Amino acid sequence: MARGDQLSRQWKIIQTLIASTHGKTVSALADRLGCTPRTVYRDLEALQAGGFPLTTETRDNRSYWHILNASRQQVPLAFSIPELMALYFGKDMLKTYRGTVFYDAIDSLLSKIEATLPTAYIDYLDRIRDRVDAGPAPRKDYSRFGPIITELNRAIVDEKKIRMIYFSMGRQQENQRTVHPYRLRHVEDTLYLIGYCDLRKGVRTFAVDRIKTVSLTDDGFQIPEGFDVPAFLRDSFGIYQGSPVRVKIRFFESVAGYIRERIWHPSQHLSDQADGTLIFTATVAGIEEISHWVLRWGAGAQVLEPAALRQAIGRQAAAMASHYRDAPADEHHKDV
Structure with a gap:
C-alpha cells in the first residue's frame, strides 16, 4: 500500500476520533474507512508510536478509542493532507512578500499547525514540499516595504485616508498624495493599491514599491455606493486603465x-x-x-x-x- 494512502487513512481516523464525543470502536472505524479491523489496529498503533495521545475506554464489554484533550488543541486537527499541502504551496508562492504581513502570517499559521503534528507527519509534508515547488522567478523584494504594506492594510480595514509620497514612473518625479485606499491587488508579481486620489480627482492604481512613505490620517472615507472594484478592473489587461x-x-x-x-x-x-x-x-x-x-x-x-x-x-x-x-x-x- 502506498505511504500516502496509509497516512491519509490515519488522518481520517484522527479526524473521526476528534469529532466523536463518546469514542469509536475498531469495527466502527473499519466500516467508516472501508478496511479491515486488523488494518485499523495497525494504524492506531502507528499513531500512538507517532505521538498522538490515543487511549481506550471499555463500556458494555467493548473498547472505544479516544484522543485525549482533543478540545484543548490550539488548532483543530481537521486538516486533510491536501489542505496542508496547499498551505505549504501557498507559502512558497508568497516568497515575493517575504518580510511582509502576508508571508509572516502564513508562516506563523503553519508553525502553529506544525506544533500539533507528530514528527512523522511533518517529515511526510517535508517530502511533499520537495516535490511541489513554486520555483524561482524574477520578483520584486517586498521585504523593505513591510511597514508600508502593514499601514496600507490598516488603512483599508479601518477606512482611513492616507498621505503618501509617491514616485511616478511616467513623470519621473515624486509628489504627495492623499488617497482613499480601497484595495490591494497582486498582478504579475507586483502589488498595487487601488484608491481614490484627491490630487487626480479619480480612482487610480499605485505600485506599492513606488510608495516612499505612508501615514494614516484621522479622516475616514467610504467607498462610493455603486462603485465596484472588479467592474473597475474588468477591461484591464492586468491593472492599467483606459477607454x-x-x-x-x-x-x-x-x-x-x-x-x-x-x-x-x-x-x-x-x-x-x-x-x-x-x-x-x-x-x-x-x-x-x-x-x-x-x-x-x-x-x-x-x-x-x-x-x-x-x-x-x-x-x-x-x-x-x-x-x-x-x-x-x-x-x-x-x-x-
Whole structure:
C-alpha cells in the first residue's frame, strides 16, 4: 500500500476520533474507512508510536478509542493532507512578500499547525514540499516595504485616508498624495493599491514599491455606493486603465499553441484559421498594457486592429531592429 494512502487513512481516523464525543470502536472505524479491523489496529498503533495521545475506554464489554484533550488543541486537527499541502504551496508562492504581513502570517499559521503534528507527519509534508515547488522567478523584494504594506492594510480595514509620497514612473518625479485606499491587488508579481486620489480627482492604481512613505490620517472615507472594484478592473489587461478598445491579433503557428493554453482576458475570443494561425480578439482598457504583451511574442504576433496599436507595435519593432542593424549575420559565443 502506498505511504500516502496509509497516512491519509490515519488522518481520517484522527479526524473521526476528534469529532466523536463518546469514542469509536475498531469495527466502527473499519466500516467508516472501508478496511479491515486488523488494518485499523495497525494504524492506531502507528499513531500512538507517532505521538498522538490515543487511549481506550471499555463500556458494555467493548473498547472505544479516544484522543485525549482533543478540545484543548490550539488548532483543530481537521486538516486533510491536501489542505496542508496547499498551505505549504501557498507559502512558497508568497516568497515575493517575504518580510511582509502576508508571508509572516502564513508562516506563523503553519508553525502553529506544525506544533500539533507528530514528527512523522511533518517529515511526510517535508517530502511533499520537495516535490511541489513554486520555483524561482524574477520578483520584486517586498521585504523593505513591510511597514508600508502593514499601514496600507490598516488603512483599508479601518477606512482611513492616507498621505503618501509617491514616485511616478511616467513623470519621473515624486509628489504627495492623499488617497482613499480601497484595495490591494497582486498582478504579475507586483502589488498595487487601488484608491481614490484627491490630487487626480479619480480612482487610480499605485505600485506599492513606488510608495516612499505612508501615514494614516484621522479622516475616514467610504467607498462610493455603486462603485465596484472588479467592474473597475474588468477591461484591464492586468491593472492599467483606459477607454475600452477592441483588439484583433493574429498569432502564427510558432506561438499559437501557447495562446490557446490560457485565458488571457475575460472577453477574449479565439478563432482557428485554415492556414494554422489563430485570431485573438478582446476588448481591453487602452493599448498600453496589451502592447507589452504583443511584443512578448515577437514575430509570432501580428496586430490587425486597431490602427493605433499597429502603429505603436510598428514603432517599437523598428526601434528594436535598429539595435541589431549592425550585428554580424552569424555570431558565435566565445569563452570569456
